[in-house]
Amino acid sequence: MRVLGVDPGLTRCGVGVVEGVAGRPLTMLGVGVVRTPSDAELGDRLVAVERGIEAWLDEYSPGCVAVERVFAQHNVRTVMGTAQASAIAMLCAARRGIPVALHTPSEVKAAVTGSGRAEKAQVGAMVTRLLRLDAPPRPADAADALALAICHIWRAPAQNRLQQAVAAHRTPSASRRQTTPGISRTPGASATPRTPGASATPRTSGASATPRTSGASATPRTSGASATPRTPGASATPRTPGASATPRTPGAPGATGASGIAPAPGASAAPRTSGASRAPRTLKGRSA
DSSP states (O other): OEEEEEEOOSSEEEEEEEEOOTTSOOEEEEEEEEEOOTTSOHHHHHHHHHHHHHHHHHHHOOSEEEEEOOOOOSOHHHHHHHHHHHHHHHHHHHHTTOOEEEEOHHHHHHHHHSOTTOOHHHHHHHHHHHTTOSSOOSSHHHHHHHHHHHHHHHHHHHHHHHHHHHHHHHSOGGGGSOOOTTOOOSSSOOSSOOSSSOOSSOOSSSOOSSOOSSSOOSSOOSSSOOSSOOSSSOOSSOOSSSOOSSOOOTTOOSSSOTTSOOOOBTBOSSOOSSSOOSSOOOHHHHHO
16 A cells, blocks of 8 residues: 655645555655745745645555644644645645545544554654654654554555445345345235224224124124023023923922912922922821
8 A cells, every 4th residue: 555644834834655465575666745825915825735735646646635623723824825735735635536535634643653642752752763863854744744654554455344334234124135026024014914993804903804893793602692592681592590391390289280370480380399299198198
């Protein structure tokens, strides 16, 4: 991987090219600074920065451009100049179709020195050691540009895996299902009616082709009217405590009573009670 690091600035715009992969020794291909006169017009200075970056892109043809992310400072004028130079670097890379990565100063310092609050001297010393240079690059903007390139080489594989994982997580699960053309799978209508509404196979509590509910049914098995009366109401076979075809209740004196009148409810045609009997065999009769 070949990365062009850009430390944006109007007066001094540091640039540096580093080649290598994460976990292996890195090689510096070039380092320098694009300078612009401070007394020139802003437009002319931006054009000078653009030409300088275009020259570096033509010479080294990097696969990626790492630019320092601009952060707020107390000096608004310095921030505006840095942001404008940063935009020029991103414009030149995007014009050629080269990917652009932004890294904050804290990320760069933490990647190179292990501390996000390292000083400029510490960053230059670590860049010299990592790239096996004889002396730290001068000025400090050039060392910062090389540090940006090193930071991106080390962080790019992890960032790519993270982006792939996020993209795979955002993929809707519905797109992975094999849908049949012409069949709707919305919560409304469905080819296979399994909703609580109307259904081709009536299994709901409403009307059904096979009446198994508590309403009217072709096979009366409910507690209402039934072809086979088995309820406590009127019945073809009277088995209730009222009138009975075979009266076996106590208290009846004879088959028809003493006056020959049919027995009232509670009397029995066949008196088998302990009171009266067909043949009156009382003690008085035997004595007579």
